[in-house]
Amino acid sequence: MKLPKLFKNKYAWSLLAFAIWLTFIDQNNLITQVQYRMELSKLEDEQRFYQQEIKKIKEDLNELESNPKSLEKFAREKYFMKKENEELFVLIEE
Numbered sequence: 238m239k240l241p242k243l244f245k246n247k248y249a250w251s252l253l254a255f256a257i258w259l260t261f262i263d264q265n266n267l268i269t270q271v272q273y274r275m276e277l278s279k280l281e282d283e284q285r286f287y288q289q290e291i292k293k294i295k296e297d298l299n300e301l302e303s304n305p306k307s308l309e310k311f312a313r314e315k316y317f318m319k320k321e322n323e324e325l326f327v328l329i330e331e
Contacts (some may be wrong), residue, residue: 260267300310312318319325 297311301311317325317327
């Protein structure tokens with residue numbers, strides 16, 4: 238039986254073994270690299286989300302510091318604060 242020249246070449250076998258090693262066996266194999274890329278993408282998405290949230294919060298803080306009416310509104314809505322002569326009713330939906 239005649240084998241093709243490629244199967245007789247020791248360099249081809251070495252290259253094949255090296256490719257298998259890098260793809261499946263090595264600590265930094267191809268599968269792990271794909272998982273790392275997916276994780277990195279997820280973390281970058283989270284980073285963008287939190288940066289947007291920080292920007293919104295800074296805008297709200299600036300508004301609260303510059304406008305007394307917005308500060309009063311914030312205190313009433315978030316902390317249920319009231320004036321001395323007012324009554325406060327909190328409705329909770331079930």
